[in-house]
Amino acid sequence: MLKAIQILGCSSGFISQRLKKSHSGNGFSLISSKGSDTSTSLFLHPFWTPKTLTFRLIRMFSTQSESNSNAPASSSSFSSVAVHSAGNVHKIKFCQWCGGPAKHEIPDGEEKIRAICTLCGKIAYQNPKMVVGCLIEHEKKILLCKRNIEPSYGLWTLPAGYLEIGESAAEGAVRETWEEAGAEVEVVSPFAQLDIPLIGQTYIIFLAKLKKPHFSPGPESSECCLFELDNIPFDSLAFSSIFVTLNLYIEDVKSGKIKFHYGTINKRLGTGPSDIRAFTLDYHLQA
Amino acid sequence: MLKAIQILGCSSGFISQRLKKSHSGNGFSLISSKGSDTSTSLFLHPFWTPKTLTFRLIRMFSTQSESNSNAPASSSSFSSVAVHSAGNVHKIKFCQWCGGPAKHEIPDGEEKIRAICTLCGKIAYQNPKMVVGCLIEHEKKILLCKRNIEPSYGLWTLPAGYLEIGESAAEGAVRETWEEAGAEVEVVSPFAQLDIPLIGQTYIIFLAKLKKPHFSPGPESSECCLFELDNIPFDSLAFSSIFVTLNLYIEDVKSGKIKFHYGTINKRLGTGPSDIRAFTLDYHLQA
Incomplete structure (x- = not known):
């Protein structure tokens, strides 16, 4: 099922040349607030008080609009729409x-x-579904996959997919990483839970490391590539959840402390699937 | 729907007299291991290396056996069996x-x-379901609810239930706490994600605090009570997930640092629903 394994680097060419650093992708203004005007653009900033767990309400906005009526939908690969979406x-x-x-x-x-x-x-009963995935760190780079399927064909994502009955979230994240990136990984720690109530999904993202320095795109990916944090293709990401996860990770790396993040991605109704920045990040909690 | 609100204490009488500290409930032997003999009783011990996120495999056993073929099942209150269980x-x-x-x-x-x-x-597609709940801290005590419905009628649990479409996990946990304990709470931080692959459930537990010093059992609870950590009714808990959550919390309190815990509760096949200690806690990760 998988294409020939390659040794690190990009698994197909011409990627790093095509992708430029997206300043706008990281460019939130900085306001840490409780109950502030939600129409203001706010910075996604991690709070951390070592001795007291803190609660912060953060709203993260951008200028675009989005809707996930065509949200990722199949059990493990986002391929069949409607059956798995928010539920009607x-x-x-x-x-x-x-x-x-x-x-x-x-x-x-x-x-x-x-x-x-x-x-x-x-x-x-209809209940939200868990999407599990890995944020794979390797030599200060992050592994991303270019989607070879709809939705968000041609855009970059973390290896992730729907959790299956009978497996744990960590096992599911490892499986999805193998299926989509041909990479054998070891889960290192929980990193984020991001709920998206509008589409009935919860992203569970683990930090992971490569067990072997190999990866290769699976059938659902056209390319896999390690990106330096300064070169993450923020203008070409597939989903809001990936956008948030990568921003949180970069902020944590900058702060010198990797944390666990819980948050709610509230998408703006009536906006298009491609508008991955049309949301607020609410109830951002950390541990 | 809710009974008359009472000011703190137990919401019905004769509870503290009936419940004794369960030494056996906390009484694991202490082994921190990777890949050790899984037939050994192991202590549920939190690891924490502040500067490096660590991965630990912990197996926690006890002498009883359990099965969740009659697992909690309804959308929000564990009342209808089979429809929501692991999926066939x-x-x-x-x-x-x-x-x-x-x-x-x-x-x-x-x-x-x-x-x-x-x-x-x-x-x-059939996918695992999230059970969301609150671990409510109040004056060094924890709020528990005595179940007024099957399964586990008459046993103690944290307020928790199935996450609904359209709400975030934090919102669901707050809602369940209101429905089951008549308590208005504010979520403080994420505390645990515990997967139970055998029954297709994932528990998402938040630390929370009372917004008002009131609680009262809802229709699904016969009593609600604040327990000191030394008096938690470990011999009368409803579910393995609650047993693990409370043990992790007590260990964190003892260590002086509350962490976020991820783990997999692997139940032993063919054991009874009342045997809440018949499991291993695998892949215990912390952040």
């Missing part, structure tokens, strides 16, 4: 267990409309 | 979108058997 209870017309027609009502003791089977009475 | 692709007989009969095959480009609609071709 009214799209569930039948019971998947008995085939009975579904009704859409609020069950006793609950508060939300659910799809309830009119024959067997089972409820088809 | 062969239970999916029909397409929930068009009602067509499902076949069970490995789709092109994938590696796992999926339920595929024979009419519209859509794939019904």
